[in-house]
Amino acid sequence: MSPAMHILLAEIRTIVGNTHVLTEGDLSAWTQDWRQRSHGRALAVVRPANVDEVARVVSACAIFLAQHPDSGLSIVPQGGNTGLVVGSTPDATGRQIVLSLQRMSTVRRVDTANLTMTVEAGCILQKAQEQARAAGLWFPLSLAAEGTCTIGGNLGTNAGGTQVLRFGNARDLCLGLEVVTPQGDVWQGLSGLRKDNTGYDLKHLYIGAEGTLGIITAATLKLYPLPKAQLTAWAAVPSMEAAVQLLGLAQQHLCASLTGFELMGQFALSLVARHFDNLRLPPYQNTPFCVLLENADTESDVHARNQLEALLEDAMTLGCVTDAVVAENLTQAQTLWQIRESIPLAQASEGLNIKHDISVPVSAFAAFVAHTDALLERAIPGVRLVNFGHLGDGNLHYNVQAPVGMDAAVFLREQEALVNRIVFDSVLAHGGSISAEHGVGSLKVDHLPHYKSPVALSTMRAIKMALDPNNLMNPGRVLRLS
């Protein structure tokens, strides 16, 4: 480490306190990504306690970088480190500071009349959900990592999850932000307003920017009244087209009460059956796809059940559902959700696979899957497809598993590039996105130029260079400057 960097670290120690600047010992909790695809090295892990400390740390780094433009210094903001695209861990240079927001975890305020809560970036999603519930309200963002991921990370990556159908992505649940800019200034934008047309919407720019434009330190979030009943149903559908038809029918019947619509392919379910023998699956063997529906009712359990049963009856008459069950109680409902949420782990137990987090318009869903399945089968005979996802949002986790008997590591090494190209080209042809909810990070940064409009990319680049001209904030993530 250069003498100048020593001085910088000493200054940072005076800002956040010696014990909150980690440089030694096992730092892998911060330097290794959740899926363990990347093992980086940090100049230091810095854990500030409040927005003022964040601002002072960033300001010190900004001044240092201006004085030492070739130092390679940069800042990687990090929340719960559960991201899936290697966007919040340092690279191998040892010149990146991991700025962890974990200590900033306070729920600053719940405003029940305004239906908002203001929380710090390091607040774990589940804690935010619980504090809302304690006030009799609902913060509906929900995803598998909710026990570990943080609000700051959720917003930095514009997280999706299972409730997007009704409530939108993380950005749609946010009314205001507090942000530390790459210069170390603080933007106090913690508005609780549902209408504010006084200039460019900066909030939406920072959300989903994955820490490349500044550091989100707190947010004001939307809350909703708690539903009176949440009912879950499981339906067997005879085809992808039928699943799309069922979605349309469910939207007509349930409208805003439809809070979940998850598709699961037969092979994906067979993996759950194989690797989780404690879970009792509803019949799935004789149907290509199953759908999990959730109805969050504002009236009563009886009303929710009547609504859901009327929908399923209609669907069976029309032929888009061949068999269905409605969960009788909370335990049954939880089991159905557990089956859905066990798919990622079940496929991990089956061996490494090539993951995609793609979206297409719902109207192109069936055509996309048919087209891509056929291309892959032709390129790699016997290839197995773990299809599941949030059909209601047009979002599919279209994962590709090696043919039976082929070594998974070899498959990944030899076929990943080809498989990605086939899938991404098909996504593009069907008007879709190669990253629906996980983001870009460093994992997809070099794919983007092939699949995103050059006008969009150059506009993004102009914004990045205007707001962070020295490229201090999370460089090499989302976009490259040269």
Add this chain to the structure above:
Amino acid sequence: MSPAMHILLAEIRTIVGNTHVLTEGDLSAWTQDWRQRSHGRALAVVRPANVDEVARVVSACAIFLAQHPDSGLSIVPQGGNTGLVVGSTPDATGRQIVLSLQRMSTVRRVDTANLTMTVEAGCILQKAQEQARAAGLWFPLSLAAEGTCTIGGNLGTNAGGTQVLRFGNARDLCLGLEVVTPQGDVWQGLSGLRKDNTGYDLKHLYIGAEGTLGIITAATLKLYPLPKAQLTAWAAVPSMEAAVQLLGLAQQHLCASLTGFELMGQFALSLVARHFDNLRLPPYQNTPFCVLLENADTESDVHARNQLEALLEDAMTLGCVTDAVVAENLTQAQTLWQIRESIPLAQASEGLNIKHDISVPVSAFAAFVAHTDALLERAIPGVRLVNFGHLGDGNLHYNVQAPVGMDAAVFLREQEALVNRIVFDSVLAHGGSISAEHGVGSLKVDHLPHYKSPVALSTMRAIKMALDPNNLMNPGRVLRLS
């Protein structure tokens, strides 16, 4: 006009056709704003037929401006010219081109399975609503000017209206955009995706930028299933606090079915009674405020009525409603809405007043009104307040009318600055916004620096200079560069 400008105009004529470049005759439909506060002069009114023509016109202007930086040339994008903040009409220099999107009015596609429609910027809002309805779907954006305003203008200004409570502002109804940049490039971002995390959300940057960063030429919009019943109720409430309490109760009872919650002050209603003697108002004389509620039900008329009546019963038991009626039929419902929507015209008939379009958190609503009313009464004894607005969104049209007997023009001339300062200072103190839904335009551009965070303003400025370095697009609107 300089010879160079003559050459530019000739080039534009070859792009869009001679008949679509207007330079003579009465151009006031394009050069005068809707409220007739500003009478500008245009170098020309240019009416391109498609995105390609828009791009070529902008490109020609960009090249001209680069060659003639002192020419004062700029472009003012315009839709239906119904804006309220003088943001889409030219200034007095005669060097601004009004680029009217009126000829680009096609609904390009309705995708019923994806619940989206793609429309051109010049499409009138009402036409978009009708085309959605013809497909059995609902485009819920709704506002007084809907027969004249355009989708491009709605998005450029992030329009609000009466359905924000349930569906959000215009930005929340948009999935993708087609935009011509200040360089004359076309960003094809007409995505129908509900999830796309591939970089900065440019769509949200252009929406609400009032044409200062580029020209929106088309958009993909969200559609919803049509409700089975839409019921309207009218409630007398004993205080502002009671109105806020009723809102919370209505949100619990109706959740997403609550699509309207409009507050009207007694004085505002008395103006309607005075100037619209054909309208029969429900009793309002013995109550300080009335509330209009709308319940868009997904089941049936009977269900909607039961829900609404249960809510009102609860509210009367709690004392936050003293009297209420539920419209018996569509005609009655329309009359109730007509009363609400006649307030702006009624106050116009009463004489000029000082208008504000402000928002505060719902939880600060009552305190804001009490505080500001008292300050104004102290400053201008006898001042009359026309309070009405979208309480559900925290948005109030807090308009200030001269005391009885005082000349309205004199009042405006002598008191406007003082009244604005009192109201805006109070808005700021209550965590609100000085422009909730109308935007900034040129009318509020010089207020903004006093009421917006300097960090936000400098970030906005950096973005503007990065994307439009020569300040071609709608200069002097939203923000000043120097």
